[in-house]
Amino acid sequence: MQSPEPEQQFVLRELWTLAWAASVQRVNLYAAGSRQSGQLRDKLQEFITTRLLPHYVGPCTERQHYLNLAQLVEFGTGALPDSLRDGRYRYGVAQKLLNLVLKYHWCLGQISEPPHCPIDRIIIEKTHLRGRVNWTEIVDENQYRAVIEAVRRKAEPESIARWELLNYRRRSSR
Numbered sequence: 001m002q003s004p005e006p007e008q009q010f011v012l013r014e015l016w017t018l019a020w021a022a023s024v025q026r027v028n029l030y031a032a033g034s035r036q037s038g039q040l041r042d043k044l045q046e047f048i049t050t051r052l053l054p055h056y057v058g059p060c061t062e063r064q065h066y067l068n069l070a071q072l073v074e075f076g077t078g079a080l081p082d083s084l085r086d087g088r089y090r091y092g093v094a095q096k097l098l099n100l101v102l103k104y105h106w107c108l109g110q111i112s113e114p115p116h117c118p119i120d121r122i123i124i125e126k127t128h129l130r131g132r133v134n135w136t137e138i139v140d141e142n143q144y145r146a147v148i149e150a151v152r153r154k155a156e157p158e159s160i161a162r163w164e165l166l167n168y169r170r171r172s173s174r
Contacts, residue, residue, distance in 0.1 A: 024093065027090070047076075056114060058112055073089055092134075092143075116160050117161050122169070124147060127154050129150050148160070151164075
């Protein structure tokens with residue numbers, strides 16, 4: 001990936017902030033008294049930007065996407081384990097962050113269409129798993145795969161990413 005112009009860098013920083021906030025807003029991610037939240041955020045941003053995003057410039061297979069998610073969970077857990085509640089970076093939080101970053105980069109034309117979409121309450125509620133799965137409590141790949149398959153069935157014949165783009169509507173806070 002080539003280095004973006006200053007204007008693009010600004011937009012990408014802003015989108016990173018939105019993606020980070022969305023991935024941690026409803027999650028009790030940090031251990032009590034942790035003061036390392038900024039360090040974890042910065043380490044994850046660097047990891048995603050340098051190690052994972054290049055996989056998506058051309059089409060990324062679903063298999064590679066699952067490997068990337070596993071690497072992100074492992075990296076996030078090992079980065080600052082004492083700062084995390086239960087000492088781990090959860091799968092549901094990792095998928096939301098990575099999938100949202102990918103969605104933003106895709107919409108800006110910087111990468112190919114990603115294999116998945118950000119999984120959250122709004123998307124889960126559109127499937128038969130409504131009320132049975134909470135994205136913040138997804139702890140492993142098998143739980144995530146079950147949600148992805150439910151979304152895939154709902155999305156057909158569209159791709160998961162395109163279906164979510166066309167159907168996602170954030171609820172107004174008013």
